[in-house]
Amino acid sequence: MLTSLPSLVIGLADLAAAFLFLYGLKRMSSPATASSGIFVAGVGMVAAILASFLYVFDVVEAARPHLYANIGLAVVALAIGGGLAWWSGKRVAMTAMPQMVALYNGMGGGAAGAIAAAELFGNRTSGATELVVTLLGALIGAVSLSGSLIAWAKLDGVINKPLRFPGQQVVNAMALVATLAVGGLIVAAVFGIAVPLLSLPVWICVFFGLAILFGVLMTLPIGGADMPVVISIFNAFTGLAVGLEGFVLQNPALMIAGMVVGAAGLLLTLLMAKAMNRSIANVVFTNFGDAPKQKQGAIVGNLKPVQAADAGIAMRYAKSVIIVPGYGLAVAQAQQKLFEFVKLLQGAGVVVKFAVHPVAGRMPGQMDVLLAEAGVPYDMIFQLDQINDEFATTDVALVIGANDVVNPAARTDKGSPIFGMPILNVDKARHVYVVKRGEGKGYAGIVNALFYGDNCDMVYGDAKVALVAMIEAVRGLTAAAA
């Protein structure tokens, strides 16, 4: 009876954690309650971690001699891992958020893989189901670990070109088949069916090696523009791996939390793929940048450069302005200046709104976060389906650092690689200003018909410099009037 009390407490704590996770995620679904949601989930996490130390009363006889060492190791691991991640999470810039999430996600996948490794090396699994589930969780966790690290390296600029070679799909498929085959061999070996050439621990190492290799191979050819979708996929993968290892450890909290994240990640991935008008298979298995060079429709008109100051003054005398920010704005670190300019316009009685495309930034919703960081209230920020009809009745649309998401070719040009992708209908506004560094093409390498339209003027230069010029022009106007 004495040993049953700890496991009762653990059970209750895990139950509470599962509830708090769900409730916390639910609260995160509205901007007004979101910041309390993460605290709710955090309480659940702390409770589950503290309660899990009660497991020391329940360990198997063979582990008892090591108990104090194990407790010490656990405390040290928690302190180092948690401390370093907390420290880095506090310091990371908002623009670097996608790679940070990728990194933390990879750690989760690695942890799930390590749990599976301990089960496998220690030969602790009982029964075929458990063994297969352990291997499956190990595979998914390991893929998520190595894939997330590659995604991190790409987003952080450590790797700056997609690595592609002929027959890549075949090699990737072979790596996956080989991993599964070795997994099958391990199952057979454990049940004494086959006589393996190598010892079981060696096969387990080969299994993990192949799974990690597959994660690397799978992620390397995917271009930077598709990384948001990839991170989301790996997030779902880690969730799934955690859920599966939760089953092996007979821990419902892990099962529930893992599967909730797995499903949530899958849904987010689908939403994002939809925003780019592509299927998930298309993102993972085809190389966007290498898309066959189809003939694009001929573009008529000229690029018309104007001074930033003139554009600023024109907006000052407009009734309504919709601003379309893209990642170029964040690269120029100009969000603060942009909001300063917006406040000036609002002071002059101009109605200003922000229109954010679902895939603006390097992960979905990142542009919303970057604007929020600059102090833009979230009720000024509108999503594509909320605001798209308003462009037609708007005086000025200001596009800063965005390109493909405002390319009307997606609506009109069947030959364009982005045809069918939902875009912001900026071209329908009465007048359009585009702030852009130069005449280069966008991420997808497509010419933008918007820039050649009769109603569009180009402001060339760094977004921050351009915005400062606009602010000064509008301020000068007010000063002259006074």
Add this chain to the structure above:
Amino acid sequence: MDFQISMTGFVALYVFLLAGFAGWVIIGHVPAILHTPLMSGSNFVHGIVVVGGLYTLLGARTPTEQAIGFVAVLLGAGNAAGGFAVTRRMLAMFQTAEAKPARAKPRHHKKG
């Protein structure tokens, strides 16, 4: 482990089914504006894997198991702590025009 519920076969599948459905429904209602914090928030939630790592480490019988368990706890703790820190930072920035001047900061600063 008298109170440990044994979950095998179909019971586990039911748990997976319901949890997956719950995740799908909850996330389906999140506006696109919150997608980044949500992704990092769900990233934090699967940091619960640290608990699994703790079981592995506390029950370790050999130096190999200790080493693997140590890595599991280290990575899991990183996942949980990092996920929490970045999610909290992002969510603290979302505010309306009215609420802004008065309380721009989150109420509590939780210690790591």
